[in-house]
Amino acid sequence: MAQTDTVTRILDTAEVLFAERGFAETSLRNITGKAKVNLAAVNYHFGSKKALIQAVFSRYLDPFSDRFHAAIDELERGYGDRVIPLEVLLETMARTVLEVPAERHSLKVFMRLLGLAYSQAQGHLRRYIQDQYGTVFTRFVALVRKATPELPDSERFWRLHFALGTVIFTLSGLDALRDIAEKDYDEHVSVRDLVRRMMPVVVSALKAPLPEPAPTIPPATREPTA
Amino acid sequence: MAQTDTVTRILDTAEVLFAERGFAETSLRNITGKAKVNLAAVNYHFGSKKALIQAVFSRYLDPFSDRFHAAIDELERGYGDRVIPLEVLLETMARTVLEVPAERHSLKVFMRLLGLAYSQAQGHLRRYIQDQYGTVFTRFVALVRKATPELPDSERFWRLHFALGTVIFTLSGLDALRDIAEKDYDEHVSVRDLVRRMMPVVVSALKAPLPEPAPTIPPATREPTA
DNA sequence: CCAGTATTCAAACAATTGTTTCCAACTGCC
DNA sequence: GGCAGTTGGAAACAATTGTTTGAATACTGG
Structure with a gap:
C-alpha cells in the first residue's frame, strides 16, 4: 500500500495545484509539501517535473x-x-x-x-x-x-x-x-x-450556414454601417 | 529617441515572448536580453514585472x-x-x-x-x-x-x-x-x-435554442437563486 | 556652459527553483 | 536471520528568478 501511496498522493495533489495555478507557478515543494511526501520523491518516482505533468x-x-x-x-x-x-x-x-x-x-x-x-x-x-x-x-x-x-x-x-x-x-x-x-x-x-x-x-x-464566399476583391465595397 | 525608445523596445519584446511562453515562463533577463536593454531597465521604467505585464x-x-x-x-x-x-x-x-x-x-x-x-x-x-x-x-x-x-x-x-x-x-x-x-x-x-x-x-x-430546462431530478432545490 | 535630472549599466542581492546526493528505513526472498 | 533492492528523508547543490544598488553616462533647461 505504501508503495503506490506516495505516487498517488503526488499525482492527486499535483493535479489539483496545477489546475489552480498552472504548471510553472506550481513548485515541487508546493506539491510535496501539501502531499506530505519528501521533495525528492517526485524526482525519484517520475524523473522530472515535466514527466510528472505527463503522468498527470x-x-x-x-x-x-x-x-x-x-x-x-x-x-x-x-x-x-x-x-x-x-x-x-x-x-x-x-x-x-x-x-x-x-x-x-x-x-x-x-x-x-x-x-x-x-x-x-x-x-x-x-x-x-x-x-x-x-x-x-x-x-x-x-x-x-x-x-x-x-x-x-x-x-x-x-x-x-x-x-x-x-x-x-x-x-x-x-x-x-x-x-x-x-x-x-x-x-x-x-x-x-x-x-x-x-x-x-x-x-x-x-450546423450554421456556410459563410459568404471570400471577398475576392479586397477593398471593393466598404460601408457596413447603415 | 535612443534608437527606439527603451520602453517601446521592452514592450515589443515582452509581448512577443509572453505570447509565446506565458508570463511565468518568460524571465526579465529573457526579455531584456532579446530587447538588448539593461536588465534593470524594466524595474526602472515599469516598477515590476507585474506592472510590465499590465503595460503590455x-x-x-x-x-x-x-x-x-x-x-x-x-x-x-x-x-x-x-x-x-x-x-x-x-x-x-x-x-x-x-x-x-x-x-x-x-x-x-x-x-x-x-x-x-x-x-x-x-x-x-x-x-x-x-x-x-x-x-x-x-x-x-x-x-x-x-x-x-x-x-x-x-x-x-x-x-x-x-x-x-x-x-x-x-x-x-x-x-x-x-x-x-x-x-x-x-x-x-x-x-x-x-x-x-x-x-x-x-x-x-x-441564437441556438435554449437547453432542456432541467437535467434530471437530482437536485430538488432549484428556485432559491437569490 | 554648467547644474540637475533622467537614464543606462554592471554587479550583487535574497529568494526560490528543480535536481542530486547520501544515508537510514524498509521490503521481499532464499 | 541476513542480504538484495526499493523507498523515504534531510540537506546541499547549482541554476535561475525578480529586485536593488550605486556609480557612470546622457540629456535638458537655464
Whole structure:
C-alpha cells in the first residue's frame, strides 16, 4: 500500500495545484509539501517535473481513450449502417469526458492540459497527444463527417475546433468565469450544467450556414454601417 | 529617441515572448536580453514585472477601448431607437479587434494574452482588465441584450463566453491549427478568412435554442437563486 | 556652459527553483 | 536471520528568478 501511496498522493495533489495555478507557478515543494511526501520523491518516482505533468495527463487520457473507443464501438453496433446523428455523437463525447474525471477530481486539469497542448505552439505536448491518442479523435471526426455531409471537410475541421475552443476555454477557465457569473447573476453552475448549456450551442454552431464566399476583391465595397 | 525608445523596445519584446511562453515562463533577463536593454531597465521604467505585464495589456486595450466606444457611438447614432442586429454588433466588434493590432503586430499575440488573462494565475490580471476596461464590454453586452431579447441574462452571459472561447482558442492557437489544416487540406487560411468563417458560427451559437430546462431530478432545490 | 535630472549599466542581492546526493528505513526472498 | 533492492528523508547543490544598488553616462533647461 505504501508503495503506490506516495505516487498517488503526488499525482492527486499535483493535479489539483496545477489546475489552480498552472504548471510553472506550481513548485515541487508546493506539491510535496501539501502531499506530505519528501521533495525528492517526485524526482525519484517520475524523473522530472515535466514527466510528472505527463503522468498527470496520461492518468486522464488513458481511461478516456479506452472508454471512448468502447462507446463508439457500441454506438456503431447499435446503428449498423445508419448514420449516427450529430447530437448522439456529441452526447457520447460529453458523457465520456464527464465520466472519466468524475472518478477522481475535476475536469479542470484535463481541459487545461488540453488547452496547453494546443496553445503551446511548437509544443512537445501537442505531438505527444497526437501520437498517443490521435486515433480516437480521428475516429470521432470520421463519424461527424457522416453526420454532417453538407459541410466541406475543411469547414468541418475549423468548426470542430471552434467548438473545442468553447469547451476548453469555458471549462479550463471555469473558476474565473464562475466567479463573474455568481457575482452578476448569483447562480451557481455545475460542470454538468455547463455541458448541458453547451450542447445546443455546439450543435447550432456546427450546423450554421456556410459563410459568404471570400471577398475576392479586397477593398471593393466598404460601408457596413447603415 | 535612443534608437527606439527603451520602453517601446521592452514592450515589443515582452509581448512577443509572453505570447509565446506565458508570463511565468518568460524571465526579465529573457526579455531584456532579446530587447538588448539593461536588465534593470524594466524595474526602472515599469516598477515590476507585474506592472510590465499590465503595460503590455494597456497598449492593446487602450486603443481598442477608444475605437470600440467610438464605433458603438456611431452605430447608436445611425440606428437611433431601432435595435442593432446581432450580426452588425459582431461585425463591429470583429472589425475593431482586427483594426487595432494591425497597427503593430499580429492579432495572435493579443488573443493569446487575453486567453492567458483568463486561464492563468489567480487572476490579478483578470481583475485589472475588469476594472480598467469593464465599461466597454458592459456597453457591448447591453446592446447584445437588446438584440437577443429571447435569451435569459445568464444564458447570454455564458454563450458570449462560449463565443469568446472559440475566438481566443482559434486565434491564439493559430499556428498550431494552421499547421494541421494546411497539412490535411492544403489550404492557407488568413486571419480575416477565419473571422469570416467564425461569424455565422457565432451567430448561430448565440441564437441556438435554449437547453432542456432541467437535467434530471437530482437536485430538488432549484428556485432559491437569490 | 554648467547644474540637475533622467537614464543606462554592471554587479550583487535574497529568494526560490528543480535536481542530486547520501544515508537510514524498509521490503521481499532464499 | 541476513542480504538484495526499493523507498523515504534531510540537506546541499547549482541554476535561475525578480529586485536593488550605486556609480557612470546622457540629456535638458537655464
